[in-house]
Structures are given as C-alpha cells and as structure tokens.
Amino acid sequence: MTKEKEPEERTDVEEEEDEEEQEAGQETKSKAEEANAMNKMNAEDDDKAEKEVDSNTLKALLASLKAQEEADKEIHAKREKELAAIKVSKEDVALLANEMLLTPAVAERKLREANGDLHVCLHAMLQLP
Known part of the structure; x- marks a missing residue:
C-alpha cells in the first residue's frame, strides 16, 4: 500500500509545483505587462515634449517667412x-499671336520678356540656340 501512496503524494507535490510555476509565470507576465505599459507612457510623454514648440521660436519663424514673402513681392513688383517700361510694336504682337497661336496679352508678355525683340522671342519660344 505504500507504493500506492507514494504516487499519490508525488501527484500532490507535482500539482503544487505546477501551481507555483503557473503563479510565477503569471507574476512574470504581469511584471512584463507593467513594464510595457510604463514604456508606452514614457514614450507618449517624450512624443508630447518633442511636439511642443517654443512660442518664441514659432514667432521668429513666422516673422522670417513674412519678411521673405514681402521681399519676393517687392522683387516681383520691380x-x-x-x-x-519696355516698348513693343503692335505688329510684332499681332504676328507672334497669329503665328504661335497665342492670345495678344500672352504674346505681348513674351515680347516684353525678350526686351521687345521679336527674333529673340521666337528663338526662346522655339528653344533654338
């Protein structure tokens, strides 16, 4: 009969060991989950800190952009x-408009960009050397 009790006792011991292992595994899992949660929270805090922009820096950047825009407007107006101020002949405008299938306003603009020279304008439009 002692032989029968030993397997029962081992079973009880084995069951206790299994329960202890499961509890240890659960504790390890919960600690790992806690660590992951903390890492996520820290990462979110770091992201928020990186996204926050100093208002003075932002104002300086906006002022710089506005100054650049004003300078571009001045250059364009000039x-x-x-x-x-460039004089173009109406005959050149009409010729360019008819031959290149342009509106008179576009033809006049192209001539003005070529300093009123029809020959230079045609070369530029046809991309000739």
Whole structure:
C-alpha cells in the first residue's frame, strides 16, 4: 500500500509545483505587462515634449517667412515695372499671336520678356540656340 501512496503524494507535490510555476509565470507576465505599459507612457510623454514648440521660436519663424514673402513681392513688383517700361510694336504682337497661336496679352508678355525683340522671342519660344 505504500507504493500506492507514494504516487499519490508525488501527484500532490507535482500539482503544487505546477501551481507555483503557473503563479510565477503569471507574476512574470504581469511584471512584463507593467513594464510595457510604463514604456508606452514614457514614450507618449517624450512624443508630447518633442511636439511642443517654443512660442518664441514659432514667432521668429513666422516673422522670417513674412519678411521673405514681402521681399519676393517687392522683387516681383520691380520686375513687372521693368517689363511695363519696355516698348513693343503692335505688329510684332499681332504676328507672334497669329503665328504661335497665342492670345495678344500672352504674346505681348513674351515680347516684353525678350526686351521687345521679336527674333529673340521666337528663338526662346522655339528653344533654338
């Protein structure tokens, strides 16, 4: 009969060991889950800190962009004034408009960009050397 009790006792011991292993595994899992949760929270905090922008830096960047835009507008206005001062003949405008199938306004603009020279304008439009 002692032989029968030993297997029963071993079974009880084995069951206790299995239960202890399961509890240890659960504790390990819960600790790992806690660590993952903490890492996620820290990562979110780091992302928020990186996304926050200093208001002074933002103001400086906006001022820089506005200044650049104003400078571009001034350059564009100066170029338009220079182009308006160039004289073009109506015959050249009509010829260019008819031959290149352009509106008169576009033909006039192209001639002004070529300093009123029809020959230079045609070469530029046809991309000739």
